[in-house]
Amino acid sequence: MARVLVLGAGPMGLAAAHHALGLGHEVDLIEADRVLGGMAAHFDFGGLSIERFYHFVCMSDHPTFELMQELGIGDAMRWVGTRMGYYMEGRVHPWGDPVSLLRFPHLSLWSKIRTGLQMFLTTRARDFSRIEGMTTRQWIEGGSGPAVYRRMWERLMALKFHELADEVSASWIATRVKRIGRSRKSIFQEQLGYIEGGSQTLVDAMERAIRERGGRIHLGMPGERVLTRDGRVTGLRAGGQDFAADAVISTVPLPLIPALVPDLPEETRAAYARLRxxxxxxxxxxxxxxxxxxxxxxxxxxxxxxxxxxxxxxxxxxxxxxxxxxxxxxxxxxxxxxxxxxxxxxxxxxxxxxxxxxxxxxxxxxxxxxxxxxxxVCEPNFLDRLPPFRSPIEGLFIADTSHYYPEDRGVAESIRFGRMMAEQVAR
The missing domain is CATH 3.90.660.20 (Protoporphyrinogen oxidase, mitochondrial; domain 2)
Structure with a gap:
């Protein structure tokens, strides 16, 4: 049994703490916020408990379903036939199925054929290694055509990534298209899911399981410094207190790592500092x-x-x-x-x-x-720039949602990665 500290109580940190306890470790979960859940945390919106940042479930989110069954809340999953639209030139146009594509008035027939084919092949692809070196613009323009990128994608990318819009990885976008595109009841009907009671239902179930197994949860305790000696982690200073540990799992945003772990080799700290x-x-x-x-x-x-x-x-x-x-x-x-x-x-x-x-x-x-x-912000060949989650300091594991690449942020990936990091402690 090891003494494990998990820093950050979003879905990945909660999953890491839960699985580390299941493997027999002693666990302290440390969170800067006053509530658990990270981006999945709820707030009281005039009597309605709801996420601060929206979440939905896709049919491929198997780590979520497996954990819910393990926690005894598998029957809380709900599925809904959903719709997507494009607001353009004063009206909302249906989008997301073959009929809507054919009826869409702002693309030529040839552009519709190319778009439909590119999106269909994307949902069926096993991986996206062949487009890993491409940007989103290059991929869309090469498949659907420059007119489609200009009409359908350019402003969306500019309003999300601003000056970085032309540096976003094609395989990252393609993986998002595939995840949504495969969450369907039929070719004509998208189907997305939610957890009854919202994400808080899952957060509460993980909290109960952690406490029942003897895990300790510390809220309002911002991490200050990972403590090391002779190239090995020895603990963590958080909220003015020192916690001893044999292993530390950090799930806080990677831009915070250079200040949090000053004992990392300079080359590794510089690699974290370059991430955007x-x-x-x-x-x-x-x-x-x-x-x-x-x-x-x-x-x-x-x-x-x-x-x-x-x-x-x-x-x-x-x-x-x-x-x-x-x-x-x-x-x-x-x-x-x-x-x-x-x-x-x-x-x-x-x-x-x-x-x-x-x-x-x-x-x-x-x-x-x-x-x-x-x-x-994941550019082409992003993994070449991303330090591995097993750090050069023995016993220290560092990851955030960047490590899900080419997958985007999501509860299912958080659960999968949290489990994997807990398993690495034993190895």
């Missing part, structure tokens, strides 16, 4: 009426400064309509300095552009959640 990550402000609106029938609407309009809206209540029943409006941006972007009220006002204006029948009287409540490190 952007922040997010996620505006959440509670409305009296629905905006559209869609779960997700991509917005391509030069007058609207958000890339889309997620109408979460079209997935999980919430009573009132719940709409997420995400602003992804580097924290150096001028809009990062905007107040929550300014961002909420702009987000609500975007919603009213999509559905002009929405009025000020329909807005019941609003919030904005912020994270400085929300989205790793």
């Amino acid at each position: 990550n952007i922040g997010v402000v996620c505006v959440i609106l509670k409305l009296k009426r629905s905006v559209t029938r869609n779960f997700w609407v991509n917005i391509v309009d030069p007058k609207i400064e958000v890339p889309g809206i997620i109408e979460f209540s079209n997935l999980r029943p919430t009573g009132d309509a719940i709409v997420y409006v995400p602003y992804y941006m580097p924290v150096t972007h001028p809009k990062w300095a905007w107040s929550d009220d300014e961002l909420i006002a702009e987000a609500f204006a975007a919603v009213r552009s999509v559905n002009p029948e929405i009025t000020e009287a329909d807005l019941i409540d609003s919030r904005a959640g912020r994270l400085r490190h929300a989205q790793p």
Whole structure:
């Protein structure tokens, strides 16, 4: 039995602590926030418990299903037929199935054929090694054509990645397309899932399992420094206290690692410092009426400064309509300095552009959640730049959502990687 410290209590940290306890280790889970869950944590939105940052489940998310069964909450999974749309030139167009593609008025027939073929082949691909050296622009333009990238993708990429838009890996985007594209009831019907009660149901179940197995959870304890001696980890300083350990599993954002682990070799610290990550402000609106029938609407309009809206209540029943409006941006972007009220006002204006029948009287409540490190920017051949999760310091394991590459952030990948890191402690 080893003394294991897990730093960060998002889904990956919770999964790592849970599995380390299952392997017989003594575990302390340390979290800077006052609540568990990280990006999956809930908050009280006028009596509704809901995620600060939206989550959904795809049919391929097997690590989630396996853990839910293990925790005794396997019957909490719910599946819904969902829709996707594109807002363009003043109206929402259906998207995401062959009929919608053929009826879409803003692409030529040849562009539709090329797009449909590229997306179909993407959902059937075993891996994306052949496009690993390509950017998203190069991949889309090579498959669907320059007109499709310009019409359907360019503004979405610019509003999410800004000056980094032309440096995003093709295989990272293709893996996202594949995950969503394969979560279907049929070729004509997308199907996504949610956990009854939201992500908090899973977070609470993991917390119970950790405590029942003797794990200790420390909240409001920001990590300050990983302690080492003679090339081996000896513990962690957090919240002004020193915790002794035989192994440390860090799941905090990689940009924090150079300061957190100053004893790493300079070359490794420099590798972490070179990784790029952007922040997010996620505006959440509670409305009296629905905006559209869609779960997700991509917005391509030069007058609207958000890339889309997620109408979460079209997935999980919430009573009132719940709409997420995400602003992804580097924290150096001028809009990062905007107040929550300014961002909420702009987000609500975007919603009213999509559905002009929405009025000020329909807005019941609003919030904005912020994270400085929300989205790793994965360029082509990203793994060549990413330090391995087993660090040069013996007993120290370091990973964040960057290590899921080419998969994107997601609870299923967090669970899978958390289990793998716990298993590495014994090895």
